[in-house]
Amino acid sequence: MSRIIHKIKMAASVYPKLLKYKWFNKPTPLLVGFGITNRCNLGCRYCFATLKNRKQKDVPTSKLLDYIDQFIELGAEEIDLQGGEPTLHPDLGIIIEHIVSRGVECSMATNGFKVADHIEALKKCYVVCVSLDGAPETTSFHRGKNAYEIAVKALELMNDNSINTRLHGVLTCKTSQKDIDHLIELAQKYKTSVNFVYALESGDSSTGCGDEAGFPEHVRNLARYLSECKKKGYPITSKEGAIRQVINWPFGAQDILLEDEMTDEQLEQLKKTNISKCYWGRLACFYNPDGNLYRCPRGYDRDGYFTVIGDRSIKDAYHELA
Helix, strand or coil: CHHHHHHHHHHHHHHHHHHHHHHHCCCCCCEEEEECCCCCCCCCCCCCCCHHHHHCCCCCHHHHHHHHHHHHHHCCCEEEEECCCHHHCCCHHHHHHHHHHCCCEEEEEECCCCHHHHHHHHCCCCEEEEECCCCHHHHHHHHCCCHHHHHHHHHHHHHHCCCCEEEEEEECCCCCHHHHHHHHHHHHHCCCCEEEEECCCCCCCCCCCCHHHCHHHHHHHHHHHHHHHHHCCCCECCCHHHHHHHHHCCCCCCCCCCHHHCCHHHHHHHHHHCCCCCCECCCEEEEECCCEEECCHHHCCCCCCEEECCCCCHHHHHHHHC
């Protein structure tokens, strides 16, 4: 019942801003993916982050809090803490407390390794997303030895402390239907849900998930299976529209295209396949502590997907991005 009440309150707050966007075409960052550190204790094969940034010094916490305030003034309804690995930040508790004190939802993504060090702070998050890629052997292949066991232990700990969690899996050439089944079973066990995205060649990642590897048809088959699972009522939070886009995407699996840069032929292909417009960059964005503001974390390091904040306000940088 509490989750239902929460969704009603969120809808009441978000809907007027959506109408303002629709009527007046006013970009508003309702969701902000907010990187608080580029440091990470893992080296996942498909990670979009640039490895040279992993050793960057953290941005001063005071500056992070100021940026958060500026996003909230622009209309942010949810700040999703990301990294790197956000639990490595020494002031994670302060950042979470600051967000929730402003009346904004705080969510977070983690690999689970340091969850036990922040359990009291995490109780204030709306949801904590734990990354797993399927069965133990698949997760270990992508994320490293013991990654699966540690993530599940973190899930158990948060479940024991009544923290709302969600699972997050990345679909790759290694992913099988059994991996999807495994994550669904875990979600059911811990009374939560699972979301899926597919691997991209971005930053320093080398996923092997290109057209030449047969990935487009492989990921389409996985998406078809996800659609079947959703119809059966399994706890998958990936939207049906997003799954349908993967199935119907008319270009290469690694092709992410900006609408204003598409050829007339590409635009016509999109119309034929009924692909809906993506609102990242207009109603959502991603801040990275490298000093850039991105349309979407999945477009990391791609020309046209980011703007340098520099000495400008978040408002000025976001309006240029949008």
